[in-house]
Amino acid sequence: MRLLLDTHVWLWLFTRPARVPAAVRDAIEDSATERVWSAVSVCEIAVKHASGRLPLPDSPDRFVRSRMLATGAQRLPIEHEHALHVATLPPHHGDPFDRLLVAQAQVERLVLVTGDAALSAYDVEILWG
Secondary structure, X not given: OEEEEOHHHHHHHHHOHHHOOHHHHHHHHOOOXXXXXXXXXXXXXXXXXXXXXXXXXXXXXXXXXXXXXXHOOEEEOOOHHHHHHHHHOOOOOOOHHHHHHHHHHHHHOOEEEEOOHHHHHOOOOEEEO
């Protein structure tokens, strides 16, 4: 299974793991699972940290890099195809970060791991939400 982790899920795994259901954590930690971490989420963390809305125990650069190594997550860059695909999405959700994650999940055929039930309105496979 190839899982694209939503930003809040990734953060909760390190800061509040109990907020992620045990079955979801098990799926993420399964050795057969490919964990994918998008540049979208890295940007969201940087923006929210810079605005003071996301306190972190370290700089975003060190925080993200160290945890990516710890989880063995694969990097997913933002491609033009992903950005353009956002225009085809219905306006179910207003958050541009989440819309781009949905677009990436659709284009790359990834399962989106999220606790945001609103994202299930999109034609995307979701784990949890």
